[in-house]
Amino acid sequence: MAGTPTIGALLLVVGCTGGSVPTVRVPTPSARTTMTTPGPSSIVGLGDSIPSGDGCPGCTPYVELFGRQMSADVGERPVRVTNLGVGGWTSTDLLNSLEVDRYEENAVGAADLVTVTIGANDFESELDAYLGGDCGGDDDLDCFSSLLPQLHNTLTSVLERIAELRQGQRTEVLMTGYWDIFPDGDVARRLYGPQFVQDSAVLTRRVNDVISSVAAAQGATYVDLFGAFKGAEGDEDPTSLLADDGDHPNQSGHQQIADALSAALGSAGGSRN
Template sequence: MSGRGRRWLLPAATVSATVIVALCTVLIGSGTVFGTATAGPAPAAPPLPVRMVGLGDSIPAAYGCDGCTGFLDIYADALGDARSTAVTVTNFAVGGWTTADLLASLTPGDEVEGAVVDPDGASRTVGQSDIVTVMIGANDYDAMVDTFAEGRCGGADGLACFDSATAMVTRDLTAILQRIRQLRGGHPTTLQVLGYWDVFPDGEFAEQAYGPQFVRDSTRVTQLANATIKDVAQAQQACYVDLYTPFKGPDGDVDDTPLLIDDGEHPNQAGHQRIADALAATACDPS
């Protein structure tokens, strides 16, 4: 017989051993040995994306900071890096808005002049957002800036002309935060409410426009506004974020001019970075 057509016959014991070895190799490679599964750790699920919305006045709108990145976007980027996930931002802030304007923008069916148009509407977007950042109230107080600067505010403490502003901020901001909770439908929400370093112009601009005494006296109005905003935030289980200290120091004696654009009211790029840093440092938790 030629070698081409020859078949080699192995002993039975040899064949059986070969089959067993091959079978064990397949089973071990598949993670199963004699019917017992040996699975490794399950891969971790990727973090869910985070949705954030900004509400308020010209500060979160990044007014006047041409070509710079506003604090909402800076904070979102930092938060995304920290959580290894995407953070999307929808910014509904509008320059010049008061608490009444913001409240009206969250009321279904009402349209407010200057509001940002969103395909889903502000109310629906807020309802879908995990983080809601609110900065509003300065314009309620700013309406009386000339009266205060001229010494005509009245009252034993010289702040009587702001009584109506305090009442409006208390009423409308309370309603705003309650409306946000309603829109969220009980879902855990990181609700951040920011204060101000000054509700009036500040720094070198204010000194030149109104004088050094005005700059010193305006601190009392800012403290009044911040105390009002903080009280409402805490009453509504929201997280209050202090900006007075990061901008002006614990004693209020730091010149914040390097953080402001030329109008003395709105932050420049360094100022927006300072606000984003304050947000990150406060570490507000969802509730």
């Protein structure tokens, strides 16, 4: 996302990459998922600044919230949640983190549920060209076009690597899209104007189409955050769900994402084989 390291990546969040991994026990969640098969015992969140909780000091990131909901669903058995979100990461950064002998490799290999939120930062390299009016094309978005197939290929490799690390074990992968890959709402309108907001929404839909198609091809579950933040028609103002920077979720936004993950997992029927 523009200006600061942004949106991001995989599953649940409760800490960084080292040290002990906390467990979560919460008796009363704000959103529950009806599990038709045994729920997850270990969740890993991969991605960028969105799962890591950047831009929202004092907030509980959505990965932790989602973990609490899953812990409540499975009763007395706690769900272990590991947060591997890193602000500013691109999809290539995430793929590289899953190399041999990395902490991320071991964590994913032990997780039966993985969430992935990654890709927005892949497009920041061309943002200055857009803002300078040099992006090209009838819609002034051509400079981003070559990045879409690159994202498709890298995300495919990420999901293939997750499957490889899991070695055929039962695994659920929830892969989110974005409400916007750049700043949105009142902040974006003030800084860049209404045309930017419209163009960014068009580009975000294209990015989400790539993420959704990769998820479908690789047997993952796509989680729509565009609709979760902007409504079914995509025309609602997401400002109330955004932090002061207009780029990251506030606490209500993190809860919205956690609820979307829980709903998607319920629709997918719990853990898959």
